[in-house]
Amino acid sequence: MSPGRFARHQRLTRPSDFKQVFAHPCKSGNQHLTLLCRTNDKDYARLGLAIAKRYIRTAVARNRIKRIVRESFRQRQTTLAGLDIVVLAKTSAAALTKQELFLVLERLWQGLEKKCKDSLSV
């Protein structure tokens, strides 16, 4: 297991934090998930989740996706340092298995690293 913690300060908690990300995002995503991203002035990454009831109907499915995203983020956080990330789920995400979700997320994190880190941090 790769080490790493996921403490409170590593989460986006305030509405204003979310607004900042939504305002000028660098996007990455596929048919299951969408990731929005923006640099912050800190030396660690922060994660916010926006799993809408509209798309994912049952609370159980929403919780499942949140937990898996958090776990995946926790393992990858060192390479994502300096970014604020918001994860949005689409309807099809509920149908994926655990393993599929982890795979999908891994690819998306890589995409973000390449795409966003350089272009935005200038």
Add this chain to the structure above:
RNA sequence: GGAGUCGGCCCGAUAAUCGCUGGCGGGUUUUCCCGCUGGAGGAAAGUCCGGGCUCCAUAGGGCAGGGUGCCAGGUAACGCCUGGGCGGCGUGAGCCGACGGAAAGUGCCGCAGAAAAUACACCGCCGAUGGUCGCAAGACACAGGUAAGGGUGAAAUGGUGCGGUAAGAGCGCACCGCGCCCCUGGUAACAGGGGUGGCAGGGUAAACCCCACUCGGAGCAAGACCAAAUAGGGGAACAUUGGUGCGGCCCGCAUCGUUCCCGGGUAGGUCGCUUGAGGUGUGUGGUGACGCACAUCCCAGAUGAAUGAUUAUCCACGACAGAACCCGGCUUACAGGCCGACUCCACCC
């Protein structure tokens, strides 16, 4: 053994590692770190009822409106539960029922049918006296009588039988049903028995309605507290014989400065927030729901929102589904497993 009924319980297990979060203790007692310990459900769901709690309203009463609706009990309360009654279903264990009032009034009753409620009778049945024909028996037609039979319908003005009659009819009688009165049992719903009346005129109250009982409104984003930045409000003091405007000038009025205080209150934060109509055990009262007594336990409390991930082993290979102020119910969803009581059928003795 098979089929079934009712009630209760479980909801993968174990280990290791890495995480999240409440509480307690400690450390550099600020967000940080360490240790110990707790961390979703039977429905947490739908938000359909009832209550606690909070704020608002309220002299008292009535009307309107909503809800409930066999009886008794349980409960904080209920539209819930228990026991009983009545009706229906099932061979049975059992299950189901908005189950008060239709002679208080109003409305409605498709299609079919003559007629759906004041019977104005379609096919029928009878047809005396009188009329026509006939010697007569009788035939024909009419006035009229009738509701037994046929047919329609979910439903047709009590049912069966006998008497009765021109044919019929509660017209009369017997039994059943129905209404009323009395007696007996039962707290009561109701049941049983006796007497009497006379056939009284359909259904629908989840149609209006009547009767009885009952109900104030909004909800934890309730509500309470702390409180930046910025803008603005009120007050005090100081500084000025200060500046600017009105004015020819003085007086006067308006406005501008600094400091402090006050109240409202946004972002944000804290409380409400989990010890409760609580759980477990024993005893005890009660057919039971449930009550009482004693002992014992503390059992989620998050706030972008915690209970997860990985690996290994095993099996029945895991359904529906995630607390958000808290309880009591109801309803809906659901793969499977365990236990107990009982019923029916088959077999053995």
